[in-house]
Amino acid sequence: MRSKSRESEPGVPVRRIAALFVGYRRRLTGLVALLVLQAGVSVSAPFLLREILDRAIPERDVPLLSLLALGMLASAAGTAMLSAVTNRLSNVIGQGIMHDVRVAVYEHLQRMSLGYFTRTRAGATLSRITSDIAGVDAVLTNTVTAMVQSGVSALAVAVALVVLDWQLALVALVVVPGMLLLTPRLGRRRRAVAGHRQRRISGLTALTSESLSVSGILLAKTMGNRDELRDRFVAESREVSRLEIAASMMGRWSTASRRASLVAVPAVVYWLAGVQFAHGIHPSTLGTVVAFTSMLNRLVSPIGTMQGIGQGVSASMALFTRIFEVLDLPVDIAEAPGATPLAVAGAAEVALRDVWFRYGDDDRDDWTLRGIDLTVPAGRRLAIVGATGSGKTTLAYLIARLYDPQRGAVTIGGTDVRAATLDSLAAVVGLVSQETYLFHDTVAANLRFARPDASDADLVAACRAARVHDAIAALPDGYDTVVGERGFRFSGGERQRLAIARVLLRDPPVLILDEATSALDTGTEREVQLALDAAAAGRTTIAIAHRLSTVRDADEIVVLHAGSIVERGRHAELVAAGGRYASLVASGHAAAP
Secondary structure, eight states: OHHHHHHHSOOOOHHHHHGGGGGGHHHHHHHHHHHHHHHHHHTHHHHHHHHIIIIITTTTOHHHHHHHHHHHHHHHHHHHHHHHHHHHHHHHHHHHHHHHHHHHHHHHHHHSOHHHHHHSOHHHHHHIIIIIHHHTHHHHHHHHHHHHHHHHHHHHHHHHHHHHOHHHHHHHHTTHHHHTTTHHHHHHHHHHHHHHHHHHHHHHHHHHHHHTSHHHHHHHHHHTOHHHHHHHHHHHHHHHHHHHHHHHHTTHHHHHHHHHHHHHHHHHHHHHHHHHHHTTOOOSOHHHHHHHHHHHHHHHHHHHHHHHHHHHHHHHHHHHHHHHHHHTSOOSSOOOTTOBOOOOOSSOOEEEEEEEEOSSSSTTSOOSEEEEEEEEOTTOEEEEEESTTSSHHHHHHHHTTSSOOSEEEEEETTEEGGGBOHHHHHHHEEEEESSOOOOSSBHHHHHHTTOTTOOHHHHHHHHHHTTOHHHHHTSTTGGGOBOOGGGTTSOHHHHHHHHHHHHHHHOOSEEEEESTTTTSOHHHHHHHHHHHHHHHTTSEEEEEOSSGGGSTTOSEEEEEETTEEEEEEOHHHHHHHTSHHHHHIIIIISOOO
16 A cells, blocks of 8 residues: 555656746736735735724714725725736636646647557547546646735735734744645655546546447447446445545544634634733733734635645646646657658658567567568559458558658658658558447547548538449538547448548548448448459558458459468469468359459
């Protein structure tokens, strides 16, 4: 248990958190000025009260009494107005910083390689952007105001107390440092609990995201495991609730006792003043004692607020640590310094030169691809076949630079893809995968994701080429039809053809088809294959095939086995050679030649 507590303690320097506020310096300066003014207006009321008790009432001076009472009303109104203005400005600053942090985390995650997302649960990533950042909302939104306001108020009150009666002020102020001594030790415990709680919330978010997705619901219903998922959710939720209670109750008794001690100070002041009056010392007037006690009550609030700030910041440090952990994640697929746009006019040659790749960083991990030497001339069509796990999809991902090889190079048009800008590479290489993803939006919006400036006529032309226009036009809302979560409004073949239409809108010179028809029935496969043939016209095309019948007309077929190229040639040649390709054909993966 101790190790977990230590692990959860923050490693984020305070100066790094403070750097979040740098872009808001002018607003912060204005906020501080308003808070100083608010503190000055606030402390004027007890002085007015003293004059009422010591002069206006004893002397029966009604005009003076009225003037002083109006002054107290004006002080209260001014304090309230300034409080509203400072609270709004504080929220504007805090929400601006929250927005900056959210965007920074989102943009950094966008830059992460595909490998990061294959290793990380989607719900855990979602939790970093929503729950973790939301957890520091109060700190970013209210902490600056509360710290400055409490500090300025406490200072203003302390000065006012000394002005009213320096002897009573010594009694009141001597206990304040002692009241704050327990806060650091309590803060460390709160950070440990907060870190553990946030990890549990992340797990609960991930479980919810996965189990309540369309795919998760389908799996649970068809496997009859709803009770198991519910039990897992109940267990996670119960643990989160336990940690929430622990976090909320931690330090409550210490805080309550400190607050009680501070509230007891006015009683001590009254007692001292009463003793002095009883012995005829009369160090202060009655008005001074009442005003002093009234002012002293104003000291309790900022001190309590500062204690709460210290504990809140301590607990939030664990969340700041998690946020900065994301921002500090190394980006392994990044643009090289001086990267240039990939200039490709029309179809382009694609080449892999002695490419070696493995997914793990450990030298003991097996190579997924071994010494791949391959050239696809511009405008030609290459088919890649092989058993599951042979490295086909990995090869496609290297061409699109979703991963980088550990050895060798991938070039397009003679340019190493690592020397090209990522945006230009995305414009040159189009990928249609077996896993078609559609946003929960209209058909038109999903298509325009590839090209936002596409006209309605462009959408229709792309969908006609992909042989899906008639299916869309038959819908009541046509291209304005909402596709549903992950496109479940459409069949598998329709989703696949929508993906093809989306790529056609982008018009990439290099097209990669990653087992785009493997999950389709024969009739649908034929329709999709016709769409793919139309899409491949005039482009350099690399087709990864599960069904060999779809690659018979390729200019060249490459057979992968255990990450290496074991055969290459045209369909008839490879069948005649009687090697691995012929075995795949004979096993039913393709029609007879």
